[in-house]
Amino acid sequence: MLKARIMPREIGPEHSSAEWNYHPDLPLKNASIFQWPPSPAFLARWLAQNWLTLSERVIMVIASIGLWLLVYPPLEAAQSLSFGWIAQVWLVTFGVTFAVAGGLHWFFYMRKAQGLRLKFDKRGPAKGNRLWTFSDQVHDNMFWTLGPGVGFLTAYQVLILWALANGWAPVITFAENPVWFCLAMILLPIWSAFHFYWVHRFLHVPALYNHVHVLHHRNVNVGPWSGMSMHPVEQLLYHSTLLIHFVVPLHPIHLVFAMVYNGPGAAMTHTGYEDLLIKDKRRVALGTFYHQLHHRYYECNYGNQEMPWDRWFGTFHDGSAEATAETRDRKKKMFG
Template sequence: MGKTDAEIDVSPGASRAWHFHPKLPIGMSPVFDLPPKPRAAFAWLVGTWFKLAPPLSHITLAVITVMFLLPAMSAMQTLETGWMLQIAAINFGFAILLGTALHLYLYVFAGQQMRLKFDVRPMEKSSRFTFGNQVWDNVFWSLASSVAFWTLWTILYFYVAANGWVPTLTSIGQSPVWFVAFFFVLRFWQSFHFYWIHRLIHIPFLFKHVHSLHHRNVNVGPWSGLAMHPVEGCLYFSGILIHFVLPSHPVHVIFHMYALGLGAIYSHAGFDKLLIKDKEAMKAGSFHHQLHHRYFECNYGSEEMPLDRWFGSFHDGTEAATKRIRARKKLIFAPK
């Protein structure tokens, strides 16, 4: 099915480089705009929580996990196989369920055909991928590397938290204001941490030996999000270290790790939104990050914090930005 007028930006700034893209130029969250725009910032903050989008699904799933699936804190005071395998089952289970569901719906059964798909190309079969197949390559590295480190970091946190070695909240009543505010803090911390570790692994040596594995996926799919080298997987989930410093409830920690783990699956879906019977069901992929996969040396962070804009690496989707980023890439990789 081709694009309809409702699905493509037909403004003068539209780009022919994509099958579909949101209206250009894309922007960032208004929270850090100067001069301040308090109404727009408030609307953005509230809107990201009260519409069907990944953050709402992450917090809902985190509450369910803590209430019904997470081992008791008392059981996690010692490093015993039972509760560690329980956490592994939770993480691997949800990653497999979400990755498989999105891949089947969008790519195998073509549930919305090509509607709202950023890149027209299919998943690849190429010798540059493990097993010669992009999907199986992505599944393998997602589970063997990223979900493994997601699990190890989670186990480490709950072990030290259960022993009282880090500040914790055992109930909402201990600090209700902080309990709510911390969810907003985590959104910005995630963006801040991701930007800097991402810039780190774009240093040419680390890019060649570590991050290039992830960047084999120029055209991404749901399983591409967590397809990382073990070094990158460890660094990516190290954002959990904030909970070793600031008082955290288990819901905060699980929400944060779902935002990192399951959020990467959503953001690499390759489609702007999920459609059910031609109606928007949920926000899915990130065009901001899709630009990074195509042009590499841009959009290292996410829309929550304008770090790319501040440091000159923001690609807003326009042809002018593409020319600027390509010139920047030549300078970065020019022979010294």
Template sequence: MPTERVPEPAPRSKWNYHPELPLADKSIFAWPPDFGFLARWFARNWLSLSERVLLLLISIAAWYFLYPGLEDARTFAPGWIIQTWLVNMGLMLAVAGSLHWYFYIRRGQGKKLKFDHRDMTSGSRTFAFKNQVHDNMFWSLGSGVLFWTGFQVVTWWAMANGYLPTTSFTANPIWFLAFFVLVPIWSAFHFYWVHRLLHVPFFYRHFHSLHHRNVSVGPWSGASMHPVEHLLYFSSVLIHVVAASHPLHVIYHLHYQALGAAMTHTGYEDLLIRDKRRLALGTFYHQLHHRFFECNYGNQEMPWDRWFGTFHDGSDEATRVIRERKQRMHAAVR
């Protein structure tokens, strides 16, 4: 992990902080490939305490100590299903709750590396209970944990009954390990196209607008979605229908979707310990999407935003282009 000193807040008034602009094209699929960049990308994500490694460690611990065994999943029985739901509820409370406590209640690093000047909203009719945090918790813990658990339960049941292709470390160690690396890449691919669908005016107005009420985001914002969006978002796990996997892959995949969303929506770029960056969290790339809406539908690892003209690099020129594009889209809908 990088340990450079924290830069001063951005001088421009519309952001509290932003990285160096314009954002560079850092896609791992850039051509011709930059093998030095790919090696650094792999080391940063998998050879240090990154979000992905942390979620994998949580997944391993949950698989061995918290979740029911796969043999229990051969039939749909209340016991193991409720246990799975309770574990997922506890994990969401622990991860999103601890991040919210540290950044927004304890104010553990003030506004250092916080993208937006604003904090969570209260007293606004925009949100249920007139409170952004309570609204976000309602949707994350209610609908979010429910759909997370639903996909997990059905996938495990299908695995336990031999309806899905399975593997293990002893049967295929290379694929077993490689699948953990591929899960976030597949998730990014799936997220981009589902996200584009959700920005079609009908789907945006009826479903996705609930998530986009969060212009200034916090940990509870990540999984705060309409139930229809949760259904589409967690459908990423359907890759296990065709790709041989282990229950641990399914756990990690769903943790990456659910708990990872809380981590990447903290509103801060990194967790600081003694004024040094120790854990990468949010990205300015996605923060730009929450500010300008019709841009950066995916993430920086995938090239889709660049290929389809929806990449916002944080510059004033990109803002102008995106606003003109939004005007054309709204005019076409009228």
């Protein structure tokens, strides 16, 4: 899940500890937009940082508009299922995923352009361990991302485009409803975060975890290719967030945005770095320590920072030693 921008963009002091190469200020603060009592100032700052500047989300919207206008098949072509336009959707999804995950991997792990600055775990990708497909973490992650990951993400897009083209799912145009068109862009990541939390909790039921979700959790030390490295059953559940198009009137551009946000966007949040630095300023928001704690300790922080569920249901890990002890105790009770 792509994170919201909720911090100053200056680099500031860099914290480290025996467990972490880098971590933000601890304990983690409540960054949820669903705070009580509501804070108009916080909401205004969140809206401005994420939607009124050239933020990561705005860049994704611009890219989605360009992709729909330039490389996706026209909606009329999707009225009947045919190899040509389905292959075109697969090729676009594959290309965008490869470019984002591959580009981030090249920059951070091959070129090592940022070194270890803002990297949570000082270790690099694992090799020579039979835990991984092909005994290589990167090759394993690429296989599950570009195979089942791109496959399921394509299948959902094809299903929805086919339904939209035939009038079986509601569709709007910008000209008819510009206010809802723009508002839906802001709400889609919030819906995605809601969907992600509940699917993720379901995947941590011991039986499902041991046979399905464990594949993703082999990535204790994550990298860009880890974001969509999942078992096919998890791919089916995770990408089902796109089915909102069967319920809520939206435009195909919203579908492309959801594809970019939940697919290649997962590569960004699993980069292993908090932000991309350019001239000692945080220019692009990437991973969160919030989710990094989940990959390290498993039974905590199932959602993301914008949603309140982990705090409400007692599974929030704030980065403290006390929270680590509570999480390990919860894990023992769950798995025996």
